[in-house]
Amino acid sequence: MYILKGEHSFDSAHFLANYQGKCSNIHGHRWKVEVEVYSESLIEGGQLDGMVVDFGDLKKDIKDVVDYFDHALIIQSGTMRKETLDSIVSDGFKVINVDFRPTAENFSKHFFDCMKERSYNVKKVTVYETPTNSASYEVK
Ligand SMILES: Nc1nc2c(c(=O)[nH]1)N=C([C@H](O)[C@H](O)COP(=O)(O)OP(=O)(O)OP(=O)(O)O)CN2
Numbered sequence: 001m002y003i004l005k006g007e008h009s010f011d012s013a014h015f016l017a018n019y020q021g022k023c024s025n026i027h028g029h030r031w032k033v034e035v036e037v038y039s040e041s042l043i044e045g046g047q048l049d050g051m052v053v054d055f056g057d058l059k060k061d062i063k064d065v066v067d068y069f070d071h072a073l074i075i076q077s078g079t080m081r082k083e084t085l086d087s088i089v090s091d092g093f094k095v096i097n098v099d100f101r102p103t104a105e106n107f108s109k110h111f112f113d114c115m116k117e118r119s120y121n122v123k124k125v126t127v128y129e130t131p132t133n134s135a136s137y138e139v140k
């Protein structure tokens with residue numbers, strides 16, 4: 001099996017609601033997202049001869065799905081008081097509501113699904129919250 005890997009990073013803030021500890025506070029990360037796609041065969045003929053997919057196309061699609069979250073405050077829907085949320089939004093800050101707790105684990109599944117929607121055979125997605133903390137979602 002052939003496996004290709006691409007990565008892209010984004011900077012954003014989040015907090016973990018209902019968490020006892022410092023991560024319940026709004027804080028930021030440079031999240032690194034690694035995406036692995038697979039194929040049993042290679043394209044034959046033409047410009048893509050000998051490739052699973054052009055690295056350039058893979059890179060662009062990873063960047064598209066990842067950059068959506070760049071320089072934003074990511075909030076699990078329903079975990080911030082409406083008044084607080086309304087103030088932040090009306091002051092012009094970029095807020096993204098997600099329907100999952102914004103953990104590295106949930107982001108790895110989220111980006112896995114995003115790349116699958118773009119028709120990639122996704123093998124594994126790894127999300128680094130810090131250089132030493134990461135979570136992966138993969139198919140066996
Ligand atoms: N399994 C998970 N555990 C935690 C997650 C997560 O996504 N999955 N996330 C957090 C927090 O978001 C937090 O930012 C991580 O903090 P921490 O583990 O403290 O990491 P640091 O490297 O910043 O720790 P320092 O001790 O400050 O260097 C928590 N857990």
Ligand SMILES: [Zn+2]
Pocket residue numbers: 014023027028029129
């Ligand atoms: Zn965090």
